[in-house]
Amino acid sequence: MTSSTDQDPRVALVIGAGDSTGGAIARRFAAGGYIACVTRRDAAKLAPLVASIEAAGGRAHAYGSDARREEDVVDLFDRIERDIGAIEVLVFNIGANVPSSILDETARKYFKVWEMACMAGFLNGREAARRMVARGRGTILFTGATASLRGSANFAAFAGAKHALRALAQSMARELGPRNIHVAHVVVDGSIDTEFIRTAFPERYALKADDGILDPAHIADNYWHLHCQPRDAWTFELDLRPWMEKW
Secondary structure, eight states: OOOTTTSSOEEEEEESOOSSHHHHHHHHHHHTTOEEEEEESOGGGGHHHHHHHHHTTOEEEEEEOOTTOHHHHHHHHHHHHHHTOEEEEEEEOOOOOOOBOTTTOOHHHHHHHHIIIIIHHHHHHHHHHHHHHHHTOEEEEEEEEGGGTOOOTTBHHHHHHHHHHHHHHHHHHHHHGGGTEEEEEEEEOSOBSOHHHHHHOHHHHGGGGGTOSBOHHHHHHHHHHHHHOOGGGOOSEEEEOOTTOOO
């Protein structure tokens, strides 16, 4: 692991850099000396994140991009590598958690959830791998969820997509590990400290006082740790959950 201040500019690309986990991951890598390139469909919504990174002395660039569209993804990677620097870290952090009874689920919504949580992971993972393999180094981190491991009632679409994303990560890790590319999958199991949880689930949010919900900054620290691991002791899958969370 080398920071962008050591030699050539190094980039950490966060796909799905929202107001919580994705933003915290971007801030953590920027604090570690990487240029944080952050994306969501509406780049204007990333202005506060970029401003907070720059205020802390880091560097960041925002991009509007649809992670489900191949042409958008290829163009994004080409632009960053041409204009900013080599993408050393890819974090794929799109959620797509939309619950629904299987009796009410529509084909359109099921497909959209799969596109967001799985197809987009494939497209971004492939483009990162192509460039990293050519350089002989890199880290690719996929954000998973409880649904990556089990399909709960009313989460058929989300569980199907997250299971598929985990399988993608496993396959990539087995293929790319011998080529010095660290691929890891992070299962985030539990409520996260977000505005949505605070307003929609106040009883759940009250557990924050007892460390009962996940702090995005602490999640981000674990992503940084994965990237910094020596290759003789790489982790493929990391489970993160509050101490009181039921398995």
